[in-house]
């Protein structure tokens with residue numbers, strides 16, 4: 001395995017590989033926590049054409065690439081909300097999630113000077129990881145369209161580069 005990881009913005013044509021990564025990590029780590037309706041809702045959300053159309057509107061995406069393989073992805077909505085964050089199983093706990101977040105926060109702060117917080121709807125399995133990355137729960141766990149999540153917020157320090 002080539003261990004060098006490159007972080008870059010998504011390019012047109014990446015969407016199929018992003019779908020493949022997210023659907024396989026989702027099936028292994030997240031799907032068992034959702035209701036059937038939530039699984040369907042999530043799989044619809046990550047279809048390649050939907051990733052592309054959101055990126056053309058109010059979302060941006062960074063990927064982590066090892067060789068020709070996409071091993072991590074983050075999608076940000078409105079420069080203030082994490083709508084996807086996934087790392088390939090072999091690459092988890094190696095700093096990929098944190099670096100994708102750091103790069104994204106840099107972009108968000110450029111887009112929104114004075115940005116005070118980033119939010120996420122964390123799946124229950126990922127709450128500890130988000131806490132380690134500086135997020136705190138901002139409410140109790142809830143279920144919407146079959147998707148279970150804990151709303152979480154990361155307050156950004158003034159002048160913190162992310």
Ligand SMILES: CC(C)(COP(=O)(O)OP(=O)(O)OC[C@H]1O[C@@H](n2cnc3c(N)ncnc32)[C@H](O)[C@@H]1OP(=O)(O)O)[C@@H](O)C(=O)NCCC(=O)NCCS
Pocket residue numbers: 025026029030084085086087088091092093094095096097098099121122123125126128129130132133
């Ligand atoms: C959540 C996820 C994206 C984190 O990515 P990652 O690359 O493994 O995270 P990092 O290696 O950058 O770790 C960041 C911090 O979280 C901690 N962490 C990561 N996974 C963790 C876990 N499962 N449990 C507890 N802590 C965890 C790390 O130890 C690290 O803490 P540290 O800086 O104090 O050492 C990844 O585990 C994943 O893809 N999970 C399955 C999909 C998922 O649930 N995504 C979130 C949907 S909202």
